[in-house]
Amino acid sequence: MIDFGALYRTESRRVLATLIRLLGDFDLAEEALHDAFLAAAEQWPRDGLPHHPRAWLVGAGRLSALARLRRRARFDRLQGELARQMEESMQSELDTDAPAIDDDRLRLVFTCCHPSLGADAQIAVTLREVCGLATEEIASAFLVKPATIAQRIVRTKRKIREEAIPYEIPGAAELPERLDVVLHVIYLVFNEGYAASSGARLTRGDLCAEAIDLARLLAELLPEPDVLGLLALLLLHDARREARASSTGDVVLLADQDRTRWNRAQIEEGLGLLRRAWARPPVGTYTLQAAIAAEHARAPDSASTDWGQIVRLYDLLLIAERTPVVELNRAAAISQHRGPEAGLALMDALLERGELRDYRFLHSARADLLRTLGRRDAARAAYRRALELTTQEPERRFLERRSREVEESC
Structure with missing residues (x-):
């Protein structure tokens, strides 16, 4: 039996990227994608799985889009012209000289990251x-309301269409200046996969794999130090992903993880990429983060972690990128290196500034330190606040368990 759910998860974004290239319209491509999967669900159980399912879906989607344009041409002559142009190019754009379908996702990334946006x-x-993230997931990454994100996406897609922003990877002269946003996007995709903002699962392996795949494509295209650093960072984190949850899906903290479950092949690849990136200064922000992840990867157990070196790396990262989240992560490292009081003082200062007032990880980190220091009332309040901000079930269970343990210790 064909698992169409799994097929949609693995192929839909790749098929959509190619349809956007072929059709030149986001909305028409999304309609075509859904039509293609509906056609597959009807035909494949009867006729069998085609030899090249992705190519079949692209072809079916394109034919569906052509049919839609023909129907609309009865009322709009412009749609008729679009249908004529599509028919003329139907063969040429899918021949062997056309851009490889596997690269279409990267082309789409650069289109979406055009400097006019x-x-x-x-x-x-x-x-x-x-990447197919839901509006709510993107809003969580931006720390804004879903309605704001929805409006932003609609306006951006309209601008891409109206300004005919090209669907292509930029040339060598333009590529470096457009790189930062692309790296940031890939990083955000991985973060949503590594620590899902909501839902029943702690992680989403499909998004982690998508981000790593895009980072690999980018590293092949432009093997600059921080591109290699980003790929190293993703691999080093992803190596720990399977150990982050128990067999029942509950959170397992880094200190308690079974390190034999870490993916050693990914760690070795990540460390090799890190060495290449570090050898070519200036050292970028993703390379610094990869160096921090490498300290965890090298330690045979939690007690052996070189927290002093991690704090020093965070000091460098703060010079390069002073953001509240980096400050929070540094404070957590300081709590390990210098003690919970030192880390808590920094977190309290961050909370007082207000920038991370609604950031669940700040409140849960404070709660853990307060619990360690025996400040039970404050710890309970911090856990409650973290719970109010958490929409992910494994985190909720973890915070509820910690909160109960504080109650029971009174």
Whole structure:
């Protein structure tokens, strides 16, 4: 039996990227994608799985789009012209000289990250169209309301269409200046996979794999130090993903993880990429983060972790990228290196500034430190606040368990 759910998860974004290239329209491509999967669900159980399912879906989607344009041509002459042009190019754009389908996702990333679009718009539309994240998931990454993200995506897609932004990977002269946003988008996709913002699962392996795949394509295209650093970072984190949850799906903290479950092949590849990136200064932000991840990967157990070196790396990262989240992560490292009081003081200062007031990880990190220090009332309040902000079930269970343990210790 064909598992269409699994097929949709693995192929839909690739098929959509190619349809957008062929059709030149986001909305028409999304309609064509759904039509193609409906046709597959009807025909494949009867006729069998085709030799090249992705190519079949692309072809079916394109034929569906052509039929839609023909129907609309009865009322709109422009739609008729689009249908004529599509018919003329039906063969030439799918021949062996056409861009490889596997590269279409990367082309779509660069289209969505065109410099004529605002930075927030670039990231939002890429997360939606390339990676298929729900509006609520993207809103969580931006720490804004879903309605704001929905409006931003609609406006951005309209601008791409109206300004005929090209669907292509930029040339060598333009590529470096457009790289930062693309790297950031890939990083955000991985983060949503590694620590899902909502839902029943702690992680989403499909998004982690998507981000790593895009980072690999980008590293082949442009093996710059921070591109290699990003790929190293993703591999080093993803190596730990399977150990982050128990057999029942509950959170397992880094200190308690079974390190024999870490993927050693990914760690070795990540460390090799890190060495290449580090050898070519200046050292970028993703390379610094990869160096921090490498300290965890090298430690045979939690007690052996070199927290002093991790704090020093965070000091460098703060110089390069002073953001509240980096400050929070540094504070957590300081709590391990210098003690919970030192880390808590930094987190309290962050909370007082207000920038991370609604960031669940700040409240849960504070709660853990307060619990360690025996400040039970404050710990309970911090756990409650973290629970109010959490929409992910494994995190909720973890925080509820910690909160109960504080109650029971009174």
